Amino acid sequence: MRVNTTKMRNLQTRDAKDPRIFVAIIILILAFVAPFFVPGAFIYLIGLTYLFIILAISWDVIVGYTGQVNLGHTVFVGIGAYTTALLQVPSRFEGSFLSFMAGIPPLPIFLTILIGGLMAAFVGFVIGVITLRLKGYYFALVTAVLPLVFIQFLYVWSDILGGEEGFSVGLEKALAPDPTGRYYIALFLLVISIAILYIILRSSIGYKFRAIRDDEVLAESVGIDIVRYKVLSFVISSFFAGLAGAAIIHYRITIGPDVFDIPLMLLIILATVIGGLGTLFGPVLGGFLIFLAKNWWLKGVAEHIGEFLPLNDEAILYIILIIVAIRAPHGIWSYLKKLIEMVRVKSG
Amino acid sequence: MIDVLLRVLIYGAVVSGIWALAASGFSLIFGVARILNFSHGVFFVLGAYISIVLIKNLGVNLFVSYVLAVLLVGLIGIVAYKLMMSPIREHEVMVIIVTLAFALLVEQILLIIFGEHGISVPSFVRGVVEIAGVPVTMKRVMAFLSAIVVIILLEYFINRTRTGKMISAASQDPEAAMIVGMNVERLFVITMFISASLAAFGGLLYGQVFAANPIFAVKSLIFAFAIVILGGLGSVRGSIVASFIVGYILTATITTFGARWGEFAVLITIIAILIFRPTGLFGVEE
Numbered sequence: 001m002r003v004n005t006t007k008m009r010n011l012q013t014r015d016a017k018d019p020r021i022f023v024a025i026i027i028l029i030l031a032f033v034a035p036f037f038v039p040g041a042f043i044y045l046i047g048l049t050y051l052f053i054i055l056a057i058s059w060d061v062i063v064g065y066t067g068q069v070n071l072g073h074t075v076f077v078g079i080g081a082y083t084t085a086l087l088q089v090p091s092r093f094e095g096s097f098l099s100f101m102a103g104i105p106p107l108p109i110f111l112t113i114l115i116g117g118l119m120a121a122f123v124g125f126v127i128g129v130i131t132l133r134l135k136g137y138y139f140a141l142v143t144a145v146l147p148l149v150f151i152q153f154l155y156v157w158s159d160i161l162g163g164e165e166g167f168s169v170g171l172e173k174a175l176a177p178d179p180t181g182r183y184y185i186a187l188f189l190l191v192i193s194i195a196i197l198y199i200i201l202r203s204s205i206g207y208k209f210r211a212i213r214d215d216e217v218l219a220e221s222v223g224i225d226i227v228r229y230k231v232l233s234f235v236i237s238s239f240f241a242g243l244a245g246a247a248i249i250h251y252r253i254t255i256g257p258d259v260f261d262i263p264l265m266l267l268i269i270l271a272t273v274i275g276g277l278g279t280l281f282g283p284v285l286g287g288f289l290i291f292l293a294k295n296w297w298l299k300g301v302a303e304h305i306g307e308f309l310p311l312n313d314e315a316i317l318y319i320i321l322i323i324v325a326i327r328a329p330h331g332i333w334s335y336l337k338k339l340i341e342m343v344r345v346k347s348g
Numbered sequence: 349m350i351d352v353l354l355r356v357l358i359y360g361a362v363v364s365g366i367w368a369l370a371a372s373g374f375s376l377i378f379g380v381a382r383i384l385n386f387s388h389g390v391f392f393v394l395g396a397y398i399s400i401v402l403i404k405n406l407g408v409n410l411f412v413s414y415v416l417a418v419l420l421v422g423l424i425g426i427v428a429y430k431l432m433m434s435p436i437r438e439h440e441v442m443v444i445i446v447t448l449a450f451a452l453l454v455e456q457i458l459l460i461i462f463g464e465h466g467i468s469v470p471s472f473v474r475g476v477v478e479i480a481g482v483p484v485t486m487k488r489v490m491a492f493l494s495a496i497v498v499i500i501l502l503e504y505f506i507n508r509t510r511t512g513k514m515i516s517a518a519s520q521d522p523e524a525a526m527i528v529g530m531n532v533e534r535l536f537v538i539t540m541f542i543s544a545s546l547a548a549f550g551g552l553l554y555g556q557v558f559a560a561n562p563i564f565a566v567k568s569l570i571f572a573f574a575i576v577i578l579g580g581l582g583s584v585r586g587s588i589v590a591s592f593i594v595g596y597i598l599t600a601t602i603t604t605f606g607a608r609w610g611e612f613a614v615l616i617t618i619i620a621i622l623i624f625r626p627t628g629l630f631g632v633e634e
Binding site for chain 2 (some may be wrong): 041067069071087130131132134135136137138140141142144146148149152155156262263266269273277299306310311312314315319321322325326331
């Protein structure tokens with residue numbers, strides 16, 4: 001604990017002229033003025049990227065900070081997404097065994113997005129209580145199975161949930177009427193999420209998460225209720241996944257199985273691992289790069305490679321992930337940090 | 349009613365035998381090297397696809413192709429271990445991520461080459477026999493019998509041979525095994541070979557009875573996980589027994605409710621085990 005307090009004191013004294021705060025402010029200003037000189041189609045994509053980044057940083061909370069491998073993050077994204085979609089379009093319940101739900105009054109979008117997050121957190125709590133009291137392996141196995149099972153719900157109840165095609169929530173249920181408005185709401189949600197997670201992870205709760213990750217036995221012996229904090233971490237992580245999943249639906253107006261699917265899971269993993277597990281800001285950077293790359297130019301590159309090798313854009317992402325995880329398991333954030341330290345030492 | 353029960357009993361046995369091959373290999377490498385190999389399903393599908401290529405494209409004799417496919421997949425297992433698992437073995441999180449990414453990579457490549465429709469592995473038996481009034485294809489009978497033979501061989505290998513006993517010892521305490529002078533790394537390689545070959549053989553049989561499909565590179569993990577959790581992580585004998593329980597639950601659910609509910613039944617089984625008996629049937633408390 002003594003190490004921690006000195007570390008915290010260092011942080012406090014450093015805060016005033018910390019270059020990181022300077023950089024953060026510049027990035028924030030850039031993000032804020034971007035709609036004035038970036039074409040509309042890119043603004044749409046960048047806004048979606050912000051929401052994707054929330055998925056990456058929330059995954060980092062349970063995996064990077066608490067050391068529990070959650071392979072079912074998309075289940076919580078999907079739960080949040082379908083919760084808000086169904087609450088906004090209750091007519092989909094008509095004629096089903098849940099037809100009483102069709103009569104629920106229209107709710108504001110931001111309330112149903114929040115409910116989406118809470119639903120995800122609740123499911124996370126139930127699954128966490130069952131699996132996190134056991135060895136870490138069980139958690140990985142169970143969460144890996146979850147997306148494969150939950151995606152079956154979409155087909156079994158395709159009348160309500162829309163099956164393979166999904167459904168649209170309608171343009172009037174968008175986050176904002178125009179793309180620029182939606183962009184700013186996405187940016188706002190991202191900044192709020194980063195701020196809340198930063199505060200949690202810098203608090204004593206965050207230190208307990210890391211203590212559990214680094215040495216479970218030791219953490220327990222110094223009196224940390226490890227099951228309780230693992231579950232708490234999982235609930236926080238699931239909440240933000242559900243929240244972002246729900247926001248994504250109102251950002252792009254359509255919902256479909258892709259919010260549950262494994263390719264999204266791998267994209268989240270790739271973004272976080274490339275950024276650096278357990279660094280919070282690493283996944284922000286990783287998420288930004290990976291999501292833009294995937295949706296902007298990767299398909300073109302993959303088509304060229306696909307002419308002479310049996311690969312597509314997804315396969316290329318998996319190859320990148322394998323190489324990064326083996327060769328640079330600490331991610332780019334740790335390199336950047338070293339670089340910043342070097343610059344500071346030289347200039348200071 | 350009776351004929352439905354009989355059908356479940358007979359068909360379930362075939363499915364269970366095949367899953368026992370896949371799950372015991374998964375359990376073996378976890379027990380010995382503490383590697384949660386999420387790419388285990390890759391070996392399962394590769395067993396089927398490699399033999400299909402050997403038979404249909406290269407015209408190799410059926411038996412020779414089966415044997416070659418199983419051995420080749422075993423070697424692929426060793427290469428995968430050396431390149432992807434051994435360098436990061438201490439970092440459990442990364443092992444899981446890398447092996448899962450590898451499984452998805454192979455799935456994508458197979459989808460591009462073979463398409464999303466299942467392909468059957470040619471079989472050397474044909475025809476139908478009647479067992480207690482239920483018509484059963486000879487392929488199923490063969491698959492069941494050969495699965496049982498291989499499982500018995502595996503049991504014999506682990507419990508009776510010197511290498512098998514060393515593997516068993518290393519799985520109980522890798523450090524102690526190292527102290528008494530065993531070459532643990534070599535044991536891991538051998539185990540990986542056996543584990544991958546078992547999965548390949550399972551995939552081969554599955555591809556004959558049903559069809560090989562790229563999605564099994566990932567989807568087969570659901571069943572493998574359910575089996576190893578029920579059997580107890582790391583217990584080979586547990587996995588074999590659990591295969592039959594999960595196999596029967598699966599067959600019974602699919603015959604009564606339809607194929608879509610198979611995954612739910614498996615998930616409910618997993619959750620129920622974790623609530624009531626988290627160490628599984630044969631698992632050891634760690």
